[in-house]
Amino acid sequence: MTTDRRYRLYWEDFPAGHSMAFGAYPVTKEAVIDFAQRYDPQPFHLDEEAARGSLFGGLCASGWHTCAMAMRMMCDEYLLEAASLGSPGIDELRWLKPVFPGDTLGMRMEVLQARPMASRPQVGLVQTRWELHNQHGEPVMTMQGWGMFRRRPAA
Amino acid sequence: MTTDRRYRLYWEDFPAGHSMAFGAYPVTKEAVIDFAQRYDPQPFHLDEEAARGSLFGGLCASGWHTCAMAMRMMCDEYLLEAASLGSPGIDELRWLKPVFPGDTLGMRMEVLQARPMASRPQVGLVQTRWELHNQHGEPVMTMQGWGMFRRRPAA
Numbered sequence A, B: 001m002t003t004d005r006r007y008r009l010y011w012e013d014f015p016a017g018h019s020m021a022f023g024a025y026p027v028t029k030e031a032v033i034d035f036a037q038r039y040d041p042q043p044f045h046l047d048e049e050a051a052r053g054s055l056f057g058g059l060c061a062s063g064w065h066t067c068a069m070a071m072r073m074m075c076d077e078y079l080l081e082a083a084s085l086g087s088p089g090i091d092e093l094r095w096l097k098p099v100f101p102g103d104t105l106g107m108r109m110e111v112l113q114a115r116p117m118a119s120r121p122q123v124g125l126v127q128t129r130w131e132l133h134n135q136h137g138e139p140v141m142t143m144q145g146w147g148m149f150r151r152r153p154a155a
Helices: A029-039 A048-052 A063-077 B029-039 B048-052 B063-077
Strands: A019-026 A089-095 A104-117 A120-133 A139-150 B019-026 B089-095 B104-117 B120-133 B139-150
Touching (some): A019 A063, A029 A063, A063 A089, A063 A104, A063 A139, B029 B063, B063 B104, B063 B120, B063 B139, B104 B139
Antiparallel strands (some): A019 A104, A089 A139, A104 A120, B089 B139, B104 B120, B120 B139
16 A cells, blocks of 8 residues: 555546446457366366356356356456455356356446445545356356445545 | 266265265376466466566466366266266356465365256256365365266166
């Protein structure tokens, strides 16, 4: 909290109702399998043959990999230019459809509410709803959660 | 759903009240930075110097990396031996404390409820609460969510 670096975006830039659409994230088979090997080695995320017999019908990304890809899109679109202080948590996360290698993911965010943080006057909370969709426009994941941002310093 | 492979664990093995404690996952600096470079390149997950000036006080794992590490512990402890069919989602996720390189994570799970899936008689739903803690016994993350498991086939 001691740094005097200036950011482009502060808490004040995420008012309720603010929305953005962004991202064109290519899902590769290599990345799906690499993530699965490290963190989620269930057969339907790791092995094409086994995945064909699964409920998903084919090799698909771990749900946590989908979260990670969403995070990367958020970082590239706005978080890296924002005075982001992390997140206390997520209120709801739904994996609606499998994410397959070859898919291209995009997302939409909308701010549901924004309020100053009672315990830290320099910090504000932002509650956001995110929706990820594939190249067919089908929603694959929705998420609702919180971010903390520094408030804009006095000029 | 056509495979006849037998698993050790089915939906019937996760009744309400069932609990387990497991895991001793070492968090390395290399893995924290590798995950951040791919998915969450915010300075406090990537750069030790920048992280010292952050709210977290030092380089710490992306919250999504913590979820991924939890998933790996669940896979190694029970999911890979279970007729797991994936998850429809998470009801609540809280990042309570930063996870630092050098930490060793463990977790505890407890089944909150289990019920057959109305639309798929061979499948059951299990709602679980997970708690991750570090080597000091401090909770670093809690999560509540759902898993789908195949029901035990008739003998």
